[in-house]
Amino acid sequence: MRARKLVGLAAIATALAVLPSLRADDAAVQNFKIDPVHSTAIFRVKHLGASWFYGRFNEVGGAFKVDEKNPAGSSIEVEIKVESVDTHDAKRDAHLKAPDFFNAKQFPSMTFKSKEVKAVDKDVFEVAGDLTLHGVTKPLTVKVERAGAGKDPWGGYRMGFETTFTLKRSDYGMNYMPEALGEDIRVILSVEGMRT
């Protein structure tokens, strides 16, 4: 009798221990903090009309919320530090940070804040929001693809998304040296979030 009681208690304890993680994985609304170590912002711009050169921003941060049952309830905010621009050339990086281009002192970060999320299919979303770059805020709609999701070795849960979009730099008041640097900037933004 006593042994059966103990077995019953152990089963309940096990269920209580496992339940939170099961509940969290299946929860409709999940909040994530962007992991800067595993998130990437890459851009490419044409040089002298001859070739593409690539650069990246090494500091990507922010947060997103995923509502599986009601995608319209999802949202994302991304902040990228302009000072972290890296094109594998220190002099060019310094010039990009100067008032000729990003003006990093006056406009230290670029941000994207979503306003509306629509599901295109299970793993593809159309996200509309405001992009603020170089002190100019403009609406931007991007197609975002879910890269995947899963548990990490430390008991956490992660989810990642990626989007590719093209900006016209003159739209954001960055119109210097149009002959040397192309007008269109293609951006690949990949974020990995750690569930909070």
Next chain:
Amino acid sequence: MAMLRPILLGILLPAVVAGLALLVAWRPWRRGGGAGGGGAGHAEAAAGAWGGALGFGCGYVAGQLAGVGLPAFPPRESMDWFPWIAFAAALLGLLEASGRGPAWLRWGLRAALSVGAIRLVLAPEIAYRAWGVWESSAWVAGLAVAGLLVWSGLEAAARRAPAAALAPAWVVAGTAVALVLAQSGNAKLGQAAGSLTSAVGAAMVLSWLAPAASFSRGGVPVLAALFPALLVVGCTNNYGEAPTASFLLAAAALPAPLAGILLLRSTPGRPSWKHALLNAAVTLVPAGIGVGLALRAAGAE
């Protein structure tokens, strides 16, 4: 070749615009060599003084618009303020060219323009460093006083010597300002300083046709408001290797011709080539050292 287009527009256009304004003002085709030519002296030179204000002001604005691009309106960055500062300085130059008003009013307006220009272009730095009212006021006041010192040096030189004796020296100083700014990782600012220098270059060419024509009361406010403000923005946004000494020496080069003028005691009237050469040589000392330090720092990197 594509890279040359903005440089040509930023350099040639201001020269043409300034040249046209100075041509109309100085009228070098007139008998006696234009404004103040021959024995006409100061009175006629002052009569054409508005040409400097209009030529340098409009030349600069044309150069910035063509070379750097249209500024945002309302202004967002320091660079966006420069055309407005140029307009205000040109207006002050026109007012001063009329020769009316007491000295205290002239200096009051000059101080207001200096303080206003420095405050506007320093605003991003004040925000970045989160300076309080006292700290930001101290910086603005200090830099405006430094700007007024440069102004008084430019003014004193322009009053004592005709354009022909001064313009080569100011082309040297302006070129130094442009090169130091370019070495600070600010090509836009360097190009803007180049536009203003180019406008002075037009005056240099025309001044040999109108030897007694003067900058005083007209062009000096534009130079005195723009060059120091450009240097302040470059120094506070130094993404290159240019040392602070380069900025200070470039600023010091602007009033440097005064030393040459005092040395040779040049007077209004037809200048000798010796005057022009000495003034340029005196200016070349701080200008050359400033640019040399900036280039050495860039090379050492």
